[in-house]
Amino acid sequence: MEGFKFDTEILKRGLPVRWITSGLSGNRFGLIVRVDEKTIDILAVDANHELEFLTKKYHISQISELEVLGSWEE
Numbered sequence: 001m002e003g004f005k006f007d008t009e010i011l012k013r014g015l016p017v018r019w020i021t022s023g024l025s026g027n028r029f030g031l032i033v034r035v036d037e038k039t040i041d042i043l044a045v046d047a048n049h050e051l052e053f054l055t056k057k058y059h060i061s062q063i064s065e066l067e068v069l070g071s072w073e074e
Helices: none
Strands: 016-021 028-035 039-046 052-059 063-068
Touching: none
Parallel strands: none
Antiparallel strands: 016 028, 016 063, 028 039, 039 052
């Protein structure tokens, strides 16, 4: 699977996002920490570990859907 194509002009640090990863069901929510042409790092809650915040790194091939949930100003 090719994965989601990141628009690095739109996706900036601090933006809230909802995403779905390949092979896993359900939505995930978090804030963008870093993004480049091939990877995205997202700060998210890991509900499996007592609501602990973790930074998850995803390759574009792992993301099947990504939606920006807010705006960002410098």
